[in-house]
Amino acid sequence: MSLPIPITVIGGALGAGKTTLVNHVLRANRGLRLAVLVNDFGDLDIDAELIESAGSETISLRNGCICCSLGGGLTEALQVLRKLPTPPDHILVEASGVSLPRRIAGAAGGPGLRLDGTLVVVDAVAVRRQVADRYVGDTVGEQLKSADLLVINKVDEVDHAQQDAVRSFISERAPGIPAIEAVRGAVPLAVILGPRQTPASPAGHVDGTGPAHTELDTQSFESAEPLDPAALKDWLNALPPGVLRVKGVAELTGDGPPACTVQVVGTRIRVTPRDAGPTRSGARLVAIGAPGSLSDDLFARLRDGHPPRVLV
């Protein structure tokens, strides 16, 4: 059975920049077959020469990506994508401005699919007004709280004092949820789609797999030994706030499953059992974080928490 297709839900209030972010992903993408589900094609700004064919429900791009209308319903659209002759590598679902991402995320699972995480785009200019709005205030507040990862967009449109005010407002409204700041939705693709494979370079900057306006911190961990599941769990539950994503595979000690896949998207932590270990034994993890946020000893506890295997 093929691996389930990861789904990223992109939420946020009207005008926050969800479509801009989707447009950015489609432009910056190199080599992945992406599917994006949107409420309205009209706002998608796709260069004409990129379009292979356009129908009323779908637009196919030359690079293998596909854009679909959500008009017929999310569940139906996801099933159609899953059953394509060549299914997409990753699905982005753009929620409407009043959707509660939690509800969409609930539907973005099921056979052959895997919810990767929920990104909520925040309008740095308008968020404080939106949260106080008579009609949508509760909804916007709920969107912030239900994010796994926040993208604070339009930071170039506010001055430094306002940026600080927005940061503290967000950390008050959405405590503990990692955030990355962006201009015109330009978030490095590694944040939205996950780091490509496991890392080649041990530390430093991730190549943003495309023209990114923000650079990222990255740290990686490689061990020839299996990990102690309890130590892994402790480490994951104590990730510092700057960590945006962790991805990897690990062989495990103990009587449980022999190996696992680790997927962290902001506050969403998933350790999925695997029947077989990774092709190479041991464990390999990579973490990415907002610039300047990852310390060199990020993996120290994991390393310390797993004493070398003693053979008797």
Added chain:
Amino acid sequence: MTALTIYTAKRIETMYPYRPSVEAVAVRDGRVVGVGTVDELAGWGEHTVDGTFETKILMPGMVEAHAHVHAGAMWRWPFLGWFDRKAPDGTLCPGLRSKGEVIARLKAADAAMQDPQAPLIGWGFDPIYFPAGFEFTARDLDQVSTDRPVFVQHASGHVAVVNTAMMALEGIGPETDVEGVLKGDDGKPTGVLQELAAMACAPVAMGAFISAANDELAMKAWAEEARNAGVTALGELASAGVYDPAKRALWSTVVNDPSYPARVSILACTALGGPTDPADAARIAAQFAAENTDKLRYPGIKLVLDGSPQGFTACFRFPGYFNGAPQGIWNIDPHELPAVVEAYHRQGHIIHCHCNGTLAVDAFLDAVEHALTVAPRFDHRHTVQHSQFTQPDQYRRMRALGMCANVFSNHIYFWGDQHASMVVGPDRADGMEAAATVLREGVPLSFHSDAPITPLGGLHSAWCAVNRLSASGKVLGAPERVSVEDALRAVTLGGAYQHKWDSEIGSIEPGKFADFAVLDEDPLAVAPNELRDIGIWGTVVDGVPRPAPGNG
């Protein structure tokens, strides 16, 4: 000249102001020629007197201004409920009181199916009536079949149970990571799927529901249920699927068939598919009117703005939910609504907007006010649908904007107790479905069932508005009671008005279609609390008697 038939009845309550209560009605070519005495009507010339309804009461065929065709979809599958139910064709389906009975009915259905691969669907199963601790899981359904996928939906619609074959078919297993897919201690799914996201993990069964929702069988069963309830015109408010030309063609074929026992007014709705740009959706829906006939109409569109009070998803003004639940769910951004409403308004549509909570009503009224300011229009009849907790200031504003209210009176009975204890608290619960306020403030009024959410039937909706009794027997908001006359007017002319059909239906008067409800007793003569118990023989549509099963 075609034949004139004079129907006599024990009494005919016409809602025609010049002859409100008569003994005879003359019908030619499916339309009412006159009402009065047989002698008066004989003045029209050659005629036959038809005494079929000699012991019956006739009133105008009731107009259900807000229901859904998927109410007719379920009867093709085995009914598994606790209480006896009568199918639209008159078949009695006895209630099931044990696990063994449920399994036996499903086994019988399994044996009757031709295609061994087709999924078996059951509905109406209601475990709340079984003893505490009762469990019904894949293990039970595996007794029905280990080969055929089986899917059983609870009566609430929020939970389903599937068998092991269905889980294998859909790939539901220990690794399925979806909220609501319940798992046992062994980590394996139990087959119980809670809420839509989990049920969506069985797309084969859900797909069967979706394609059945507005197919020919559903359309027919829906109208049969209407006939059995004395309803002669149905408003379809979101499930018709009419942005699909093939579906519209099917509606035309089915409804225009003279044997189809109801008129249908379809409001186009993009919530379940259609153009995403409101201007496109408005322009395309305006073209549907070219397919209007005497029996099938396309007068406008439907919007769905908020959720439901019993689901705690309706959007309320301060002070919000009595149990502290968050504000609610918007399906359309209130800040985008003015532009959406304007697009449909400019195309001449009647806009019916689902607004359960008070804040949703405000948002819709803001949007209509905007549309009327930029594009003034007379007689638009934009309607607040459900209008469950709408307050007096909002009804005054609706009057000023020329709007209508279709009030969900059935809620008083089915959920009134919950509205008092959880949703809005006892004080505001007394003000729900405020029909007396609607009339006092001069807003055109109708009542509806929203079938299948509550059972289709104008007499029941009227009974709720007249008596305001909850299921536990409490009177909720006595000052909002309305008279039987006003309630009956709301479920006839009131519904017709909101679909711009009142020139042709909604009363028994010269020139209108000969559409009658045929009752055993006179609704204006029985005790008001017996209104819903009146026996219904069937209907007359287009002058043709349409008896309910057993009355032919």
